[in-house]
Amino acid sequence: MSNSARIIAFSIALGLICSALLAGINALTAPYRLSNEKAEEVRNILDALNVPVAPDATQADLVATFDRDVKQKSLGSLSTYAYAPSGGGTIAGYAIPFTGAGLWGPVSGVIALEPDLKTIRGVRFFKQEETPGLGGEISSDWFQKQFAGKKIISEAGAPGFSVLKPEAPAGPNSVDGITGATMTSNRVETMLTNVARDIFKETGKNGNQH
Amino acid sequence: MATSTEALKRPARLTLFGGKGREILLEGIYKANPVTKQVLGICIFLAVTNRVANSLVMGAALTFVTAMSNLFISTLRNIIPRRIRMIAQVAIIATFVIIIDQFFKGFYWQMSKQLGPYVALIITNCIVMGRAEAFAMQNPPLPSFLDGFANGVGYAIILLLIGTVRELVGSGTFLGITILSDSWYMKNLIFLLAPGAFFVGGFLIWILESINSADSAGKSSKPGK
Numbered sequence: 001m002s003n004s005a006r007i008i009a010f011s012i013a014l015g016l017i018c019s020a021l022l023a024g025i026n027a028l029t030a031p032y033r034l035s036n037e038k039a040e041e042v043r044n045i046l047d048a049l050n051v052p053v054a055p056d057a058t059q060a061d062l063v064a065t066f067d068r069d070v071k072q073k074s075l076g077s078l079s080t081y082a083y084a085p086s087g088g089g090t091i092a093g094y095a096i097p098f099t100g101a102g103l104w105g106p107v108s109g110v111i112a113l114e115p116d117l118k119t120i121r122g123v124r125f126f127k128q129e130e131t132p133g134l135g136g137e138i139s140s141d142w143f144q145k146q147f148a149g150k151k152i153i154s155e156a157g158a159p160g161f162s163v164l165k166p167e168a169p170a171g172p173n174s175v176d177g178i179t180g181a182t183m184t185s186n187r188v189e190t191m192l193t194n195v196a197r198d199i200f201k202e203t204g205k206n207g208n209q210h
Numbered sequence: 211m212a213t214s215t216e217a218l219k220r221p222a223r224l225t226l227f228g229g230k231g232r233e234i235l236l237e238g239i240y241k242a243n244p245v246t247k248q249v250l251g252i253c254i255f256l257a258v259t260n261r262v263a264n265s266l267v268m269g270a271a272l273t274f275v276t277a278m279s280n281l282f283i284s285t286l287r288n289i290i291p292r293r294i295r296m297i298a299q300v301a302i303i304a305t306f307v308i309i310i311d312q313f314f315k316g317f318y319w320q321m322s323k324q325l326g327p328y329v330a331l332i333i334t335n336c337i338v339m340g341r342a343e344a345f346a347m348q349n350p351p352l353p354s355f356l357d358g359f360a361n362g363v364g365y366a367i368i369l370l371l372i373g374t375v376r377e378l379v380g381s382g383t384f385l386g387i388t389i390l391s392d393s394w395y396m397k398n399l400i401f402l403l404a405p406g407a408f409f410v411g412g413f414l415i416w417i418l419e420s421i422n423s424a425d426s427a428g429k430s431s432k433p434g435k
Binding site for chain 1 (some may be wrong): 294319326
């Protein structure tokens, strides 16, 4: 066998063995991985909605709470998660997932609103690849906590949200940005403004009638 | 010759692979420790040693990867074509790294989230490929496995030592259990950041080097190394 043929044959054989090993481990762990990812998503939606969850709640508890209290509900073209505490009929809030471009990669998050669809209950950025310690701070508590009680509509009534330079006085529809992470802050601003516009488009001027 | 007479003198001692086992273990864990002697794998070391639990898991993951990839590469060492041997090594190492990463994602979700990208980054850890190229390509499978294991354990021990100091000084805890109470202990946050790893690592290397030079000074009458 010539040298090149030997190299090709070896590469194919090695590739097959490695793929077989990887396919095996994938099949073995996939169910566990998927349930972990599902529980993670549920945890973030519940967190954003500010649903009280026991600190030692297991993944099964989280999914059970979610299945009982949260229903998928479409709002025009938006699909949202409506939260009705203890499975009751009154809706206490809506959670709307969003994605957008961060500085280094896609950012996924969820924004939860009060039933008026203007006031924020909470925001979580749960998937992001921003610079750790700088832009990555968008997933930290101090950044996310700022959003509670803010509006996605300016005082003049236009939808939008701003992430300001740190220390600038925060208005009703803005939060402090992150020092040293202006690029990420700007992208988060764009993302949230897009969500705000989408929601405004669906709820229009009569957003209170839900 | 030297090894065989040694083995005859101490038949009850650990004599894996014709008396070489001890030597391989000692080399990897202490004499040629990947962190303190070769200063390899420092990126991961800086990132994960701020907690003891993270250090432990990373040490275990690295031990698994070096041992298994060494075993696999050594088994194939005579049929890997020389021209593509590096690519073959990387493919094999990557396979084991993905296996351990998927395993954590499936069964240790919280830990996998805390370690973030660093499990996947084991592939760039110079120790793994270093051992493959320096040892596994020239030695039979079982000694290679042992060599990978020893280097992994050597790495893990250092991570653990440094993780213990950093967590204790930085957060006042050990494995998450509060040791130094908040009421009187001022947490030294710099130990949780990368510079902390440099400080502690530097001190550890200094201490080990001092012990070593004292050792070799004592033996200096003997010829050779």
